[in-house]
Amino acid sequence: MTKRRGGGHRPAVAIGTADPDDVLNRTARALGGDVTGLRELKGGRSSLTYSAAWGGKTVVVKVAPGGLAPVRNRDVLRQARLLSALGPVEGVAVPEVYGQDAGDPPNVPPLFVMEFVPGESYEPRHVDIPDTDRPAAEIVRARAAAAAEMLACLHAADPQSLGLGDAPGTLAGELGRWRAAFESCTLEEKAARLEAECFRLLSATIPDAARPSVLHGDWRLGNMQCVGAEIRAVIDWEIWSVGDPRLDLAWMRLMSDPGHPTILAPQAPSLDPDELQAVYEKASGAAVPDLPWFDALARYKQASASALLVKNAQKRGDDGPAIDKSRRGVPSLLAVAHAQLTAGR
Secondary structure, three states, X not given: OEEOOOOOEEOOOOOOOOOHHHHHXXXXXXXXXXXXXXXXXXXXXXXXEEEEEEOOEEEXXXXXXXXXXXXXXXXXXXXXXXXXXXXXXXXXXXXXXXXXXXXXXXXXXXXXXXXXOOOEOOOHHHOOOOHHHOOXXXXXXXXXXXXXXXXXXXXXXXXXXXXXXXXXXXXXXHHHHHHHHHHOOOOOHHHHHHHHHHHHHHHHOOOOOOOOEEEOOOOOHHHEEEEOOEEEEEOOOOOOEEEOOHHHHHHHHHXXXXXXXXXXXXXXXXXXXXXXXXXHHHHHOOOOOOHHHHHHHHHHHHHHHHHHHHHXXXXXXXXXXXXXXXXXXHHHHHHHHHHHHHOOO
């Protein structure tokens, strides 16, 4: 039992949940006004997300899942700190943070309240919808260019000046993280050979680190609220970090690659990886060195994440076309990564 602030006791919440009445009351306290119409929004993986009405506007409430320590991607107050820091950065669009409540973890999870930014989150080549339902090609291409330009603005901001003094991650640490994930999975023989060789090559050729930047961790159009060609807000900052900016750029390039092995709509209009790189380099005013290594690491990373997805699905007894596609994607991603690492040798 957890003591309720102000007296009494609060019963433990079920792991991964939150008490809606408590969320509503603490949201009102954080905002200093009446809040109504709390409604859970589905789709969040690391935190609980709600919409509510406050002062004639719609707000979004992000709540850490109860019963768990609010750390890593569940640390919603860390997300709020990042969004508040990025608010004044020219060229970077993020929701405004209105308030927060630290709670009393784990049974009273922390939360923060931010602006609701209407718009369309659409990932051109990873959404299986009829071509007639897709936004116009010129709109999507303009969004992709705007995303590359905005990424350059994000990376130009100095984390220390923003008050984001988190220790920068290293490239060796990033590589080791995904290697550790692979080691927790059982791979088929071909995939295991490719993984070992990719890890060897990546380890042996780690580039010199660039100046640390704020990283989103999953920079792509699907994590942006767009209206027409304009990006109104970048969302889903759960895994932000400070590190080498080429990690974000390579991930965006991978998500736009029409040759991606688990892609759903290779024919969908967007900018191709080299076009995105050109826009980014023009906006940043400098060429990006050693990008093939980062492109290979991005594929190694997604192969590792896919292997984890398959492992967890098997534990649940879950299977189906999507899981099978991820399973087949592991050796395909590793094969491309290997080709990138050995090109010209």
